[in-house]
Amino acid sequence: MKKANVYFIPLNRKPSDGEVCDCSAKLLEQILRSEQIALESELALKVHFGESGNRTYIRPGCYDGILELLEQRHISASFIETSVLYGGNRRNAECHKKLAKDHGFTKLPVVIADGIAGEDSSLVPIQGGKHFQTCALGKGFEAYKQLLVLSHFKGHGLAGFGGAIKQLSMGFASKGGKMAMHMGIQPTLMNFLCVKCGLCAKRCQVDAIHIEPKGSGKKSWIDHNKCLGCGACYSACRRHAISILSWKGICNMLFRKSDFREKLVEYALAAHQGRRNIYLNFAMNITKGCDCEPRPMLTAVPDIGIFASTDPVAVDTACYDACASTGLKFKGVEQLAYAEKIGLGTRQYDLITLN
Numbered sequence: 001m002k003k004a005n006v007y008f009i010p011l012n013r014k015p016s017d018g019e020v021c022d023c024s025a026k027l028l029e030q031i032l033r034s035e036q037i038a039l040e041s042e043l044a045l046k047v048h049f050g051e052s053g054n055r056t057y058i059r060p061g062c063y064d065g066i067l068e069l070l071e072q073r074h075i076s077a078s079f080i081e082t083s084v085l086y087g088g089n090r091r092n093a094e095c096h097k098k099l100a101k102d103h104g105f106t107k108l109p110v111v112i113a114d115g116i117a118g119e120d121s122s123l124v125p126i127q128g129g130k131h132f133q134t135c136a137l138g139k140g141f142e143a144y145k146q147l148l149v150l151s152h153f154k155g156h157g158l159a160g161f162g163g164a165i166k167q168l169s170m171g172f173a174s175k176g177g178k179m180a181m182h183m184g185i186q187p188t189l190m191n192f193l194c195v196k197c198g199l200c201a202k203r204c205q206v207d208a209i210h211i212e213p214k215g216s217g218k219k220s221w222i223d224h225n226k227c228l229g230c231g232a233c234y235s236a237c238r239r240h241a242i243s244i245l246s247w248k249g250i251c252n253m254l255f256r257k258s259d260f261r262e263k264l265v266e267y268a269l270a271a272h273q274g275r276r277n278i279y280l281n282f283a284m285n286i287t288k289g290c291d292c293e294p295r296p297m298l299t300a301v302p303d304i305g306i307f308a309s310t311d312p313v314a315v316d317t318a319c320y321d322a323c324a325s326t327g328l329k330f331k332g333v334e335q336l337a338y339a340e341k342i343g344l345g346t347r348q349y350d351l352i353t354l355n
């Protein structure tokens with residue numbers, strides 16, 4: 001397989017946001033020139049706004065150089081994100097947008113791609129995966145042929161590490177997609193809580209939900225032969241009448257982490273394929289935990305630098321290798337081999353260091 005180019009600017013000491021902003025703009029200019037990439041006139045910047053209480057996410061000032069470059073080229077840009085499964089201040093579009101504003105992401109419009117409560121998804125087919133034939137991504141991503149995927153490279157409890165692949169997978173998935181990756185869900189409908197509003201059935205893209213008429217005395221139910229496990233019904237139900245918990249799912253999540261990592265990679269393929277994305281990984285503020293964690297964390301190694309590539313596997317491999325060279329060996333490296341196997345990219349790269 002042909003090697004991918006990974007462009008790199010080292011950050012040898014604690015840099016200011018201004019220095020990071022200059023370096024990231026320089027990297028973007030370089031990759032556009034060297035890889036002969038034309039920017040689309042409408043572009044989304046996939047970022048992570050950082051959970052409330054987290055202090056090590058990549059601050060918005062670090063992206064200012066990129067924003068200036070896009071403005072000079074008359075590109076219409078937005079920040080784009082999806083809501084999370086769990087509680088916290090990124091659980092739906094309203095509080096997620098407020099958090100983005102509070103954390104200073106004010107220079108571009110903010111798009112929450114999976115709708116108000118994580119219910120808007122597009123089912124994207126993939127080939128060659130073990131776990132999924134379709135992936136439920138936030139519907140808002142459909143509008144973009146190209147994204148700048150800006151990822152903080154750091155650790156993650158289940159994934160081992162999070163960079164471009166994690167940003168593409170969990171970051172692009174609708175709530176249903178996130179649930180499918182986490183649990184391999186089989187939703188069940190709890191009739192004693194259901195008020196037969198029918199919202200869940202409207203959201204189900206495969207007509208798997210049967211809501212019996214009020215007063216009929218019959219129980220509503222979900223046809224698991226049709227169900228894709230997207231979880232959209234769970235997000236839609238305001239009465240908490242749909243449950244996604246099963247012993248099988250919980251055991252998978254706790255004891256079969258490699259399945260979870262393969263699922264991440266399959267979702268990343270769905271988000272990457274058919275687009276000419278550019279990936280920038282910021283290997284700085286490198287913590288063992290993720291930016292989703294609502295608490296301050298200590299960094300595990302000194303800042304390394306910023307990496308850029310058109311190949312999400314190559315850019316993550318370069319970051320993984322750079323961390324390993326400092327003695328920080330993250331778990332989860334098998335996801336890179338699986339990503340190569342299903343055609344997401346290559347682990348072979350040439351590192352091109354810019355001064």
Ligand code: SF4
Nearest residue numbers: 194195197198200237
């Ligand atoms: S959305 Fe909830 S309350 Fe409404 S029909 Fe479905 S399960 Fe019942």
Ligand code: SF4
Nearest residue numbers: 204227228230231233
């Ligand atoms: S029943 Fe299955 S396919 Fe339909 S919305 Fe719920 S999880 Fe998705």
